[in-house]
Structure formats: C-alpha cells, structure tokens
Amino acid sequence: MAAKKLLVDIHTHVYLPRYASVLRSRTTVPFIRTDASTQQERLLILDHEPSGGRxxxxxxxxxxxxxxxMDKHGIHVSVVSSANPWLDFLPASQAHTLAAELNTDLEEYCSTSPSLSSSDIQIKRLYGFGLLPLVPSISTSALLEIVNQISALPHLKGLIMGTKGVGKGLDDPALDPIWGAIEKAGLVVFLHPHYGVDASAYGEQENGHVLPLALGFPFETTIAATRLILSGVFDRFPNLRLLLAHSGGALPALSSRLASCIDHDPLVASRLKHDARYYLGKVYLDAVAYGPEELGFVSDTIARAARYEQGSPISIKKELKRSLGSKRILFGTDHPFFPPLSKSEKWRSVVENLEAIDAVQGWTEADKDGVRGGNALELFNLPN
Structure with missing residues (x-):
C-alpha cells in the first residue's frame, strides 16, 4: 500500500489503565464512578456533567x-493521546511522577502494537503524544526532564497540552524554556481544550452537552492560540510545531478581525514581527470540522498566510490557491467520544469528516490524500 494512501487518525484518545485507576480512586471531579442502579462506570470530567457523566x-x-x-473504519495508523483532563488537578510532585509513568505506559502501548501487515514499509499502527505535568509550582527542570523523556521514547511523536500552562496560560513567560526544548526536540504540541468558557454564558435553558462541547471547547482553543500569537511565541520559536484541535476553533474566522484590532493597539502590535494572519500559516489544524465548507475556509486562511509576512510583496488581491492550505490539515476522529447508538453503525465522526475532506472544492486528490494521511506521515516523521 502506498504511504500516501494511508488513513492516519491524529485526534484519538485513550485513558490508559493506570490513569483510569487514578480516576476511580477519586471522589471529586475528575473521577470515574460506578452507577449504583446500572453498575455502569461513568466519567465526570467537569462539574455539572449532564446525565451524571458519560x-x-x-x-x-x-x-x-x-x-x-480502526479496522472497522479503515484507519491504518493512529497517533493516540491521553484524554483530558490530563494532570492539572494533581499536586506537582504527583503529576510529575504520574506523567513519567504514563509516558512509559504509552510507549509500551504503541511499541508493542502490530505493524501494518499489508504495507511494504515498516510502520506501527499506533504512535502517541506524551504528557507534560503542567501544574502550578512545578519546576522548570522537572518539565524539561519530561520533555527529554518524551523525545527519547521512539513511538512518542509529540505531547498533548491543555490551555492552562502552569496556571497562567500558555503565554506565560515561564514556559519559554519549555517551548525552546520542545522546538529543539522537534516534538509536535497538540493543543486540546478541556474547560471551555464560563458556564454562565450558556444560560438557564437545558441544552445538555451541546453548548460546552460544540462552542465552549473550540472557543477555549481560540483564546489560548490567540494569546500565544499575541505573546510572540511564534516569533521567538519559529520552528515550533503546534497542532490545534477542532480545526482551530473560531480563530480562522476571526483572524482578520484580530489583525485589525492589533493594528489599532500599538502595545500589542509592537510585540509582533508580522500581521496576525501570518501565524495561521505556522500552525497545523485537525480536520474535525464535519463540513467541506468549513474545511475549505480553514484551508484558505492557511493558504493566504504568506501574504501577511512582514515585507512580503504578495498582493492581497492575488488569487488564493486553496491547495496550499491543505498541507497543514490532518484527519482526526475524536474517538472514543460520540459513539454511535448502534454497534453496527459506523462512527459519524469518521464518516462525516471523511466525506467533508472528499467534498472540499479546490483540493486535488493528492491534497485529499495528504489530509487523510500523507501530511501526518510527514509531520510526525513516520516511514513513507
């Protein structure tokens, strides 16, 4: 099977057994409890979970x-990440120890997975994103130790990160040594939301999990990524490879408004080397958007980024090549969340996202193959 035809899932989660045991031992969010009437285990990761948790x-x-x-849906390779809420509810020493143990567990989970039997290349079916113990009071040396651990584990290709950093957000200057180490190691950072936005914004009408998941999570990503841009992280670490969940949230749609606001605020404008829209060409986005129009728009915002490099001669009126933007978009499923109601059904997160990729106007078949898997092979330096 040609590598470019592989289907690679880069947004797929696991609660490793060690981590599930920690959650079972807890009595406050986040925790796993057993429903007394059904004996079904339920996971609560936020306060006020609808239906008593999932x-x-x-x-x-x-x-x-x-x-x-993966077999049921024709997925050849998955890059697996621990699911939220990660470790930021733990004290620093416990989070550090658990992160190291879970990274070792994830390496074993991936390294002992089967290889692709139908491929003439040597590639495992599972690779992973490690965990950083990003919690308040953690030392820089402890974080650097874990970055070094992840970079030394051959089947871990990056790390998953929430939006809080060590308590003050990802624009905290205290994280600069960590960004530098991640950049030097060539690891991919998968930025994933957990907390959403202030629940009071959802009002009193009962809407289940729809507003927190459909809007709260992507808005959290939008704000975190924007704060990173405003802080100049991408100027200080130009080779940092950041992958944004859920197609970057609302950032693509709001990027021109963001740029205008920056231009009218000298305090912020003086920090940045480029127009804000330039930085959307520095990130990678998953294709968990569920619609071809959304993916096409996201692709356009990436494709136009070079226009906004400081000193670029490219005219804003020049026709966009949507194809260029496809190079930084990667297929994902968000498994094991949002399962089908019937065991015989395929997961909508797979079917609809693949249909969306296939239907994007202006992408060639080579572009679509890239989004389905080829881009991931290149980003994670997997055999191809």
Whole structure:
C-alpha cells in the first residue's frame, strides 16, 4: 500500500489503565464512578456533567478496542493521546511522577502494537503524544526532564497540552524554556481544550452537552492560540510545531478581525514581527470540522498566510490557491467520544469528516490524500 494512501487518525484518545485507576480512586471531579442502579462506570470530567457523566468502558482504555475501531473504519495508523483532563488537578510532585509513568505506559502501548501487515514499509499502527505535568509550582527542570523523556521514547511523536500552562496560560513567560526544548526536540504540541468558557454564558435553558462541547471547547482553543500569537511565541520559536484541535476553533474566522484590532493597539502590535494572519500559516489544524465548507475556509486562511509576512510583496488581491492550505490539515476522529447508538453503525465522526475532506472544492486528490494521511506521515516523521 502506498504511504500516501494511508488513513492516519491524529485526534484519538485513550485513558490508559493506570490513569483510569487514578480516576476511580477519586471522589471529586475528575473521577470515574460506578452507577449504583446500572453498575455502569461513568466519567465526570467537569462539574455539572449532564446525565451524571458519560458512560465509559473498554473502548476508553483497551488497545484491542482501539484497533477494532480502526479496522472497522479503515484507519491504518493512529497517533493516540491521553484524554483530558490530563494532570492539572494533581499536586506537582504527583503529576510529575504520574506523567513519567504514563509516558512509559504509552510507549509500551504503541511499541508493542502490530505493524501494518499489508504495507511494504515498516510502520506501527499506533504512535502517541506524551504528557507534560503542567501544574502550578512545578519546576522548570522537572518539565524539561519530561520533555527529554518524551523525545527519547521512539513511538512518542509529540505531547498533548491543555490551555492552562502552569496556571497562567500558555503565554506565560515561564514556559519559554519549555517551548525552546520542545522546538529543539522537534516534538509536535497538540493543543486540546478541556474547560471551555464560563458556564454562565450558556444560560438557564437545558441544552445538555451541546453548548460546552460544540462552542465552549473550540472557543477555549481560540483564546489560548490567540494569546500565544499575541505573546510572540511564534516569533521567538519559529520552528515550533503546534497542532490545534477542532480545526482551530473560531480563530480562522476571526483572524482578520484580530489583525485589525492589533493594528489599532500599538502595545500589542509592537510585540509582533508580522500581521496576525501570518501565524495561521505556522500552525497545523485537525480536520474535525464535519463540513467541506468549513474545511475549505480553514484551508484558505492557511493558504493566504504568506501574504501577511512582514515585507512580503504578495498582493492581497492575488488569487488564493486553496491547495496550499491543505498541507497543514490532518484527519482526526475524536474517538472514543460520540459513539454511535448502534454497534453496527459506523462512527459519524469518521464518516462525516471523511466525506467533508472528499467534498472540499479546490483540493486535488493528492491534497485529499495528504489530509487523510500523507501530511501526518510527514509531520510526525513516520516511514513513507
């Protein structure tokens, strides 16, 4: 099978058994509890979870369940990440120890997974994003130790990160040594939301999980990524490779408004080397958007980024090549969340996102193959 035809899932989660055990031992959010009437385990990761939390089972931690899901949907390779809420609810020393243990567990989970039997290249079916113990009071040396651990584990290709940093957000200057080490190691940072936005914004009408998940999570990503841009992180670390969940949230749609506001605020404008829209060409986005129009728009915002490099001669009126933007977009499923109601059904997160990729106007078949898998092979330096 040609490498460019591989289907690679870069947004797929696991609660490793060690981590599930920690959650079972807790009595406050986040925790796993057993429903007394049904004996079904339920996961609560936020306060006021609708329906008393989400039902969980082997698909959350069993590797065979992950591989079965992949086989059912024709997914050849997955880059697996621990699911939120990660470790920021733990004291620094416990978070540091657990991160190191979970990274070792994830390396074993991936390294002992099967290889692609139908491929003439040597590639495993599972790779992973490690964990950083980003919690208040953690020392820089402890974080650097974990970055070094992840970079030394051959099947971990990056790390997943929430939006809080060590308590003050990802624009905290205290993180600069960490960004530098991540950049030097060539690791990919997968930025993923957890907290959403202030729940009071959702009002009193009962809407289940729709507003927190459909809007709260992407807005959290939007704000975190924008703060990174405003802080100049991408200027100080130009080779930092950042992957944004959920197609970057609202950032693509608001990027021109953001640029205008920056231009009218000398305090912020003086920090940045380029127009804000330039930095959208520095990030990678997953394709968990569910619609071809949304993916096409995201692709356009990436494709136009070079126009906004300081000193660029490129005219804003020059026709965009949407194809260029496809190079930084990667397929994902968000498994094991949002399962189908019937075991015989395929997951909508797979079917609809693949249909969206296939229907984007202005992408060639080579572009679509790239989004489905080729871009991931290149980003994570996997055999191809």
């Amino acid at each position: 039902p969980v089972g082997p698909q959350y931690w069993d590797r065979e369940e992950k591989l079965n899901f």
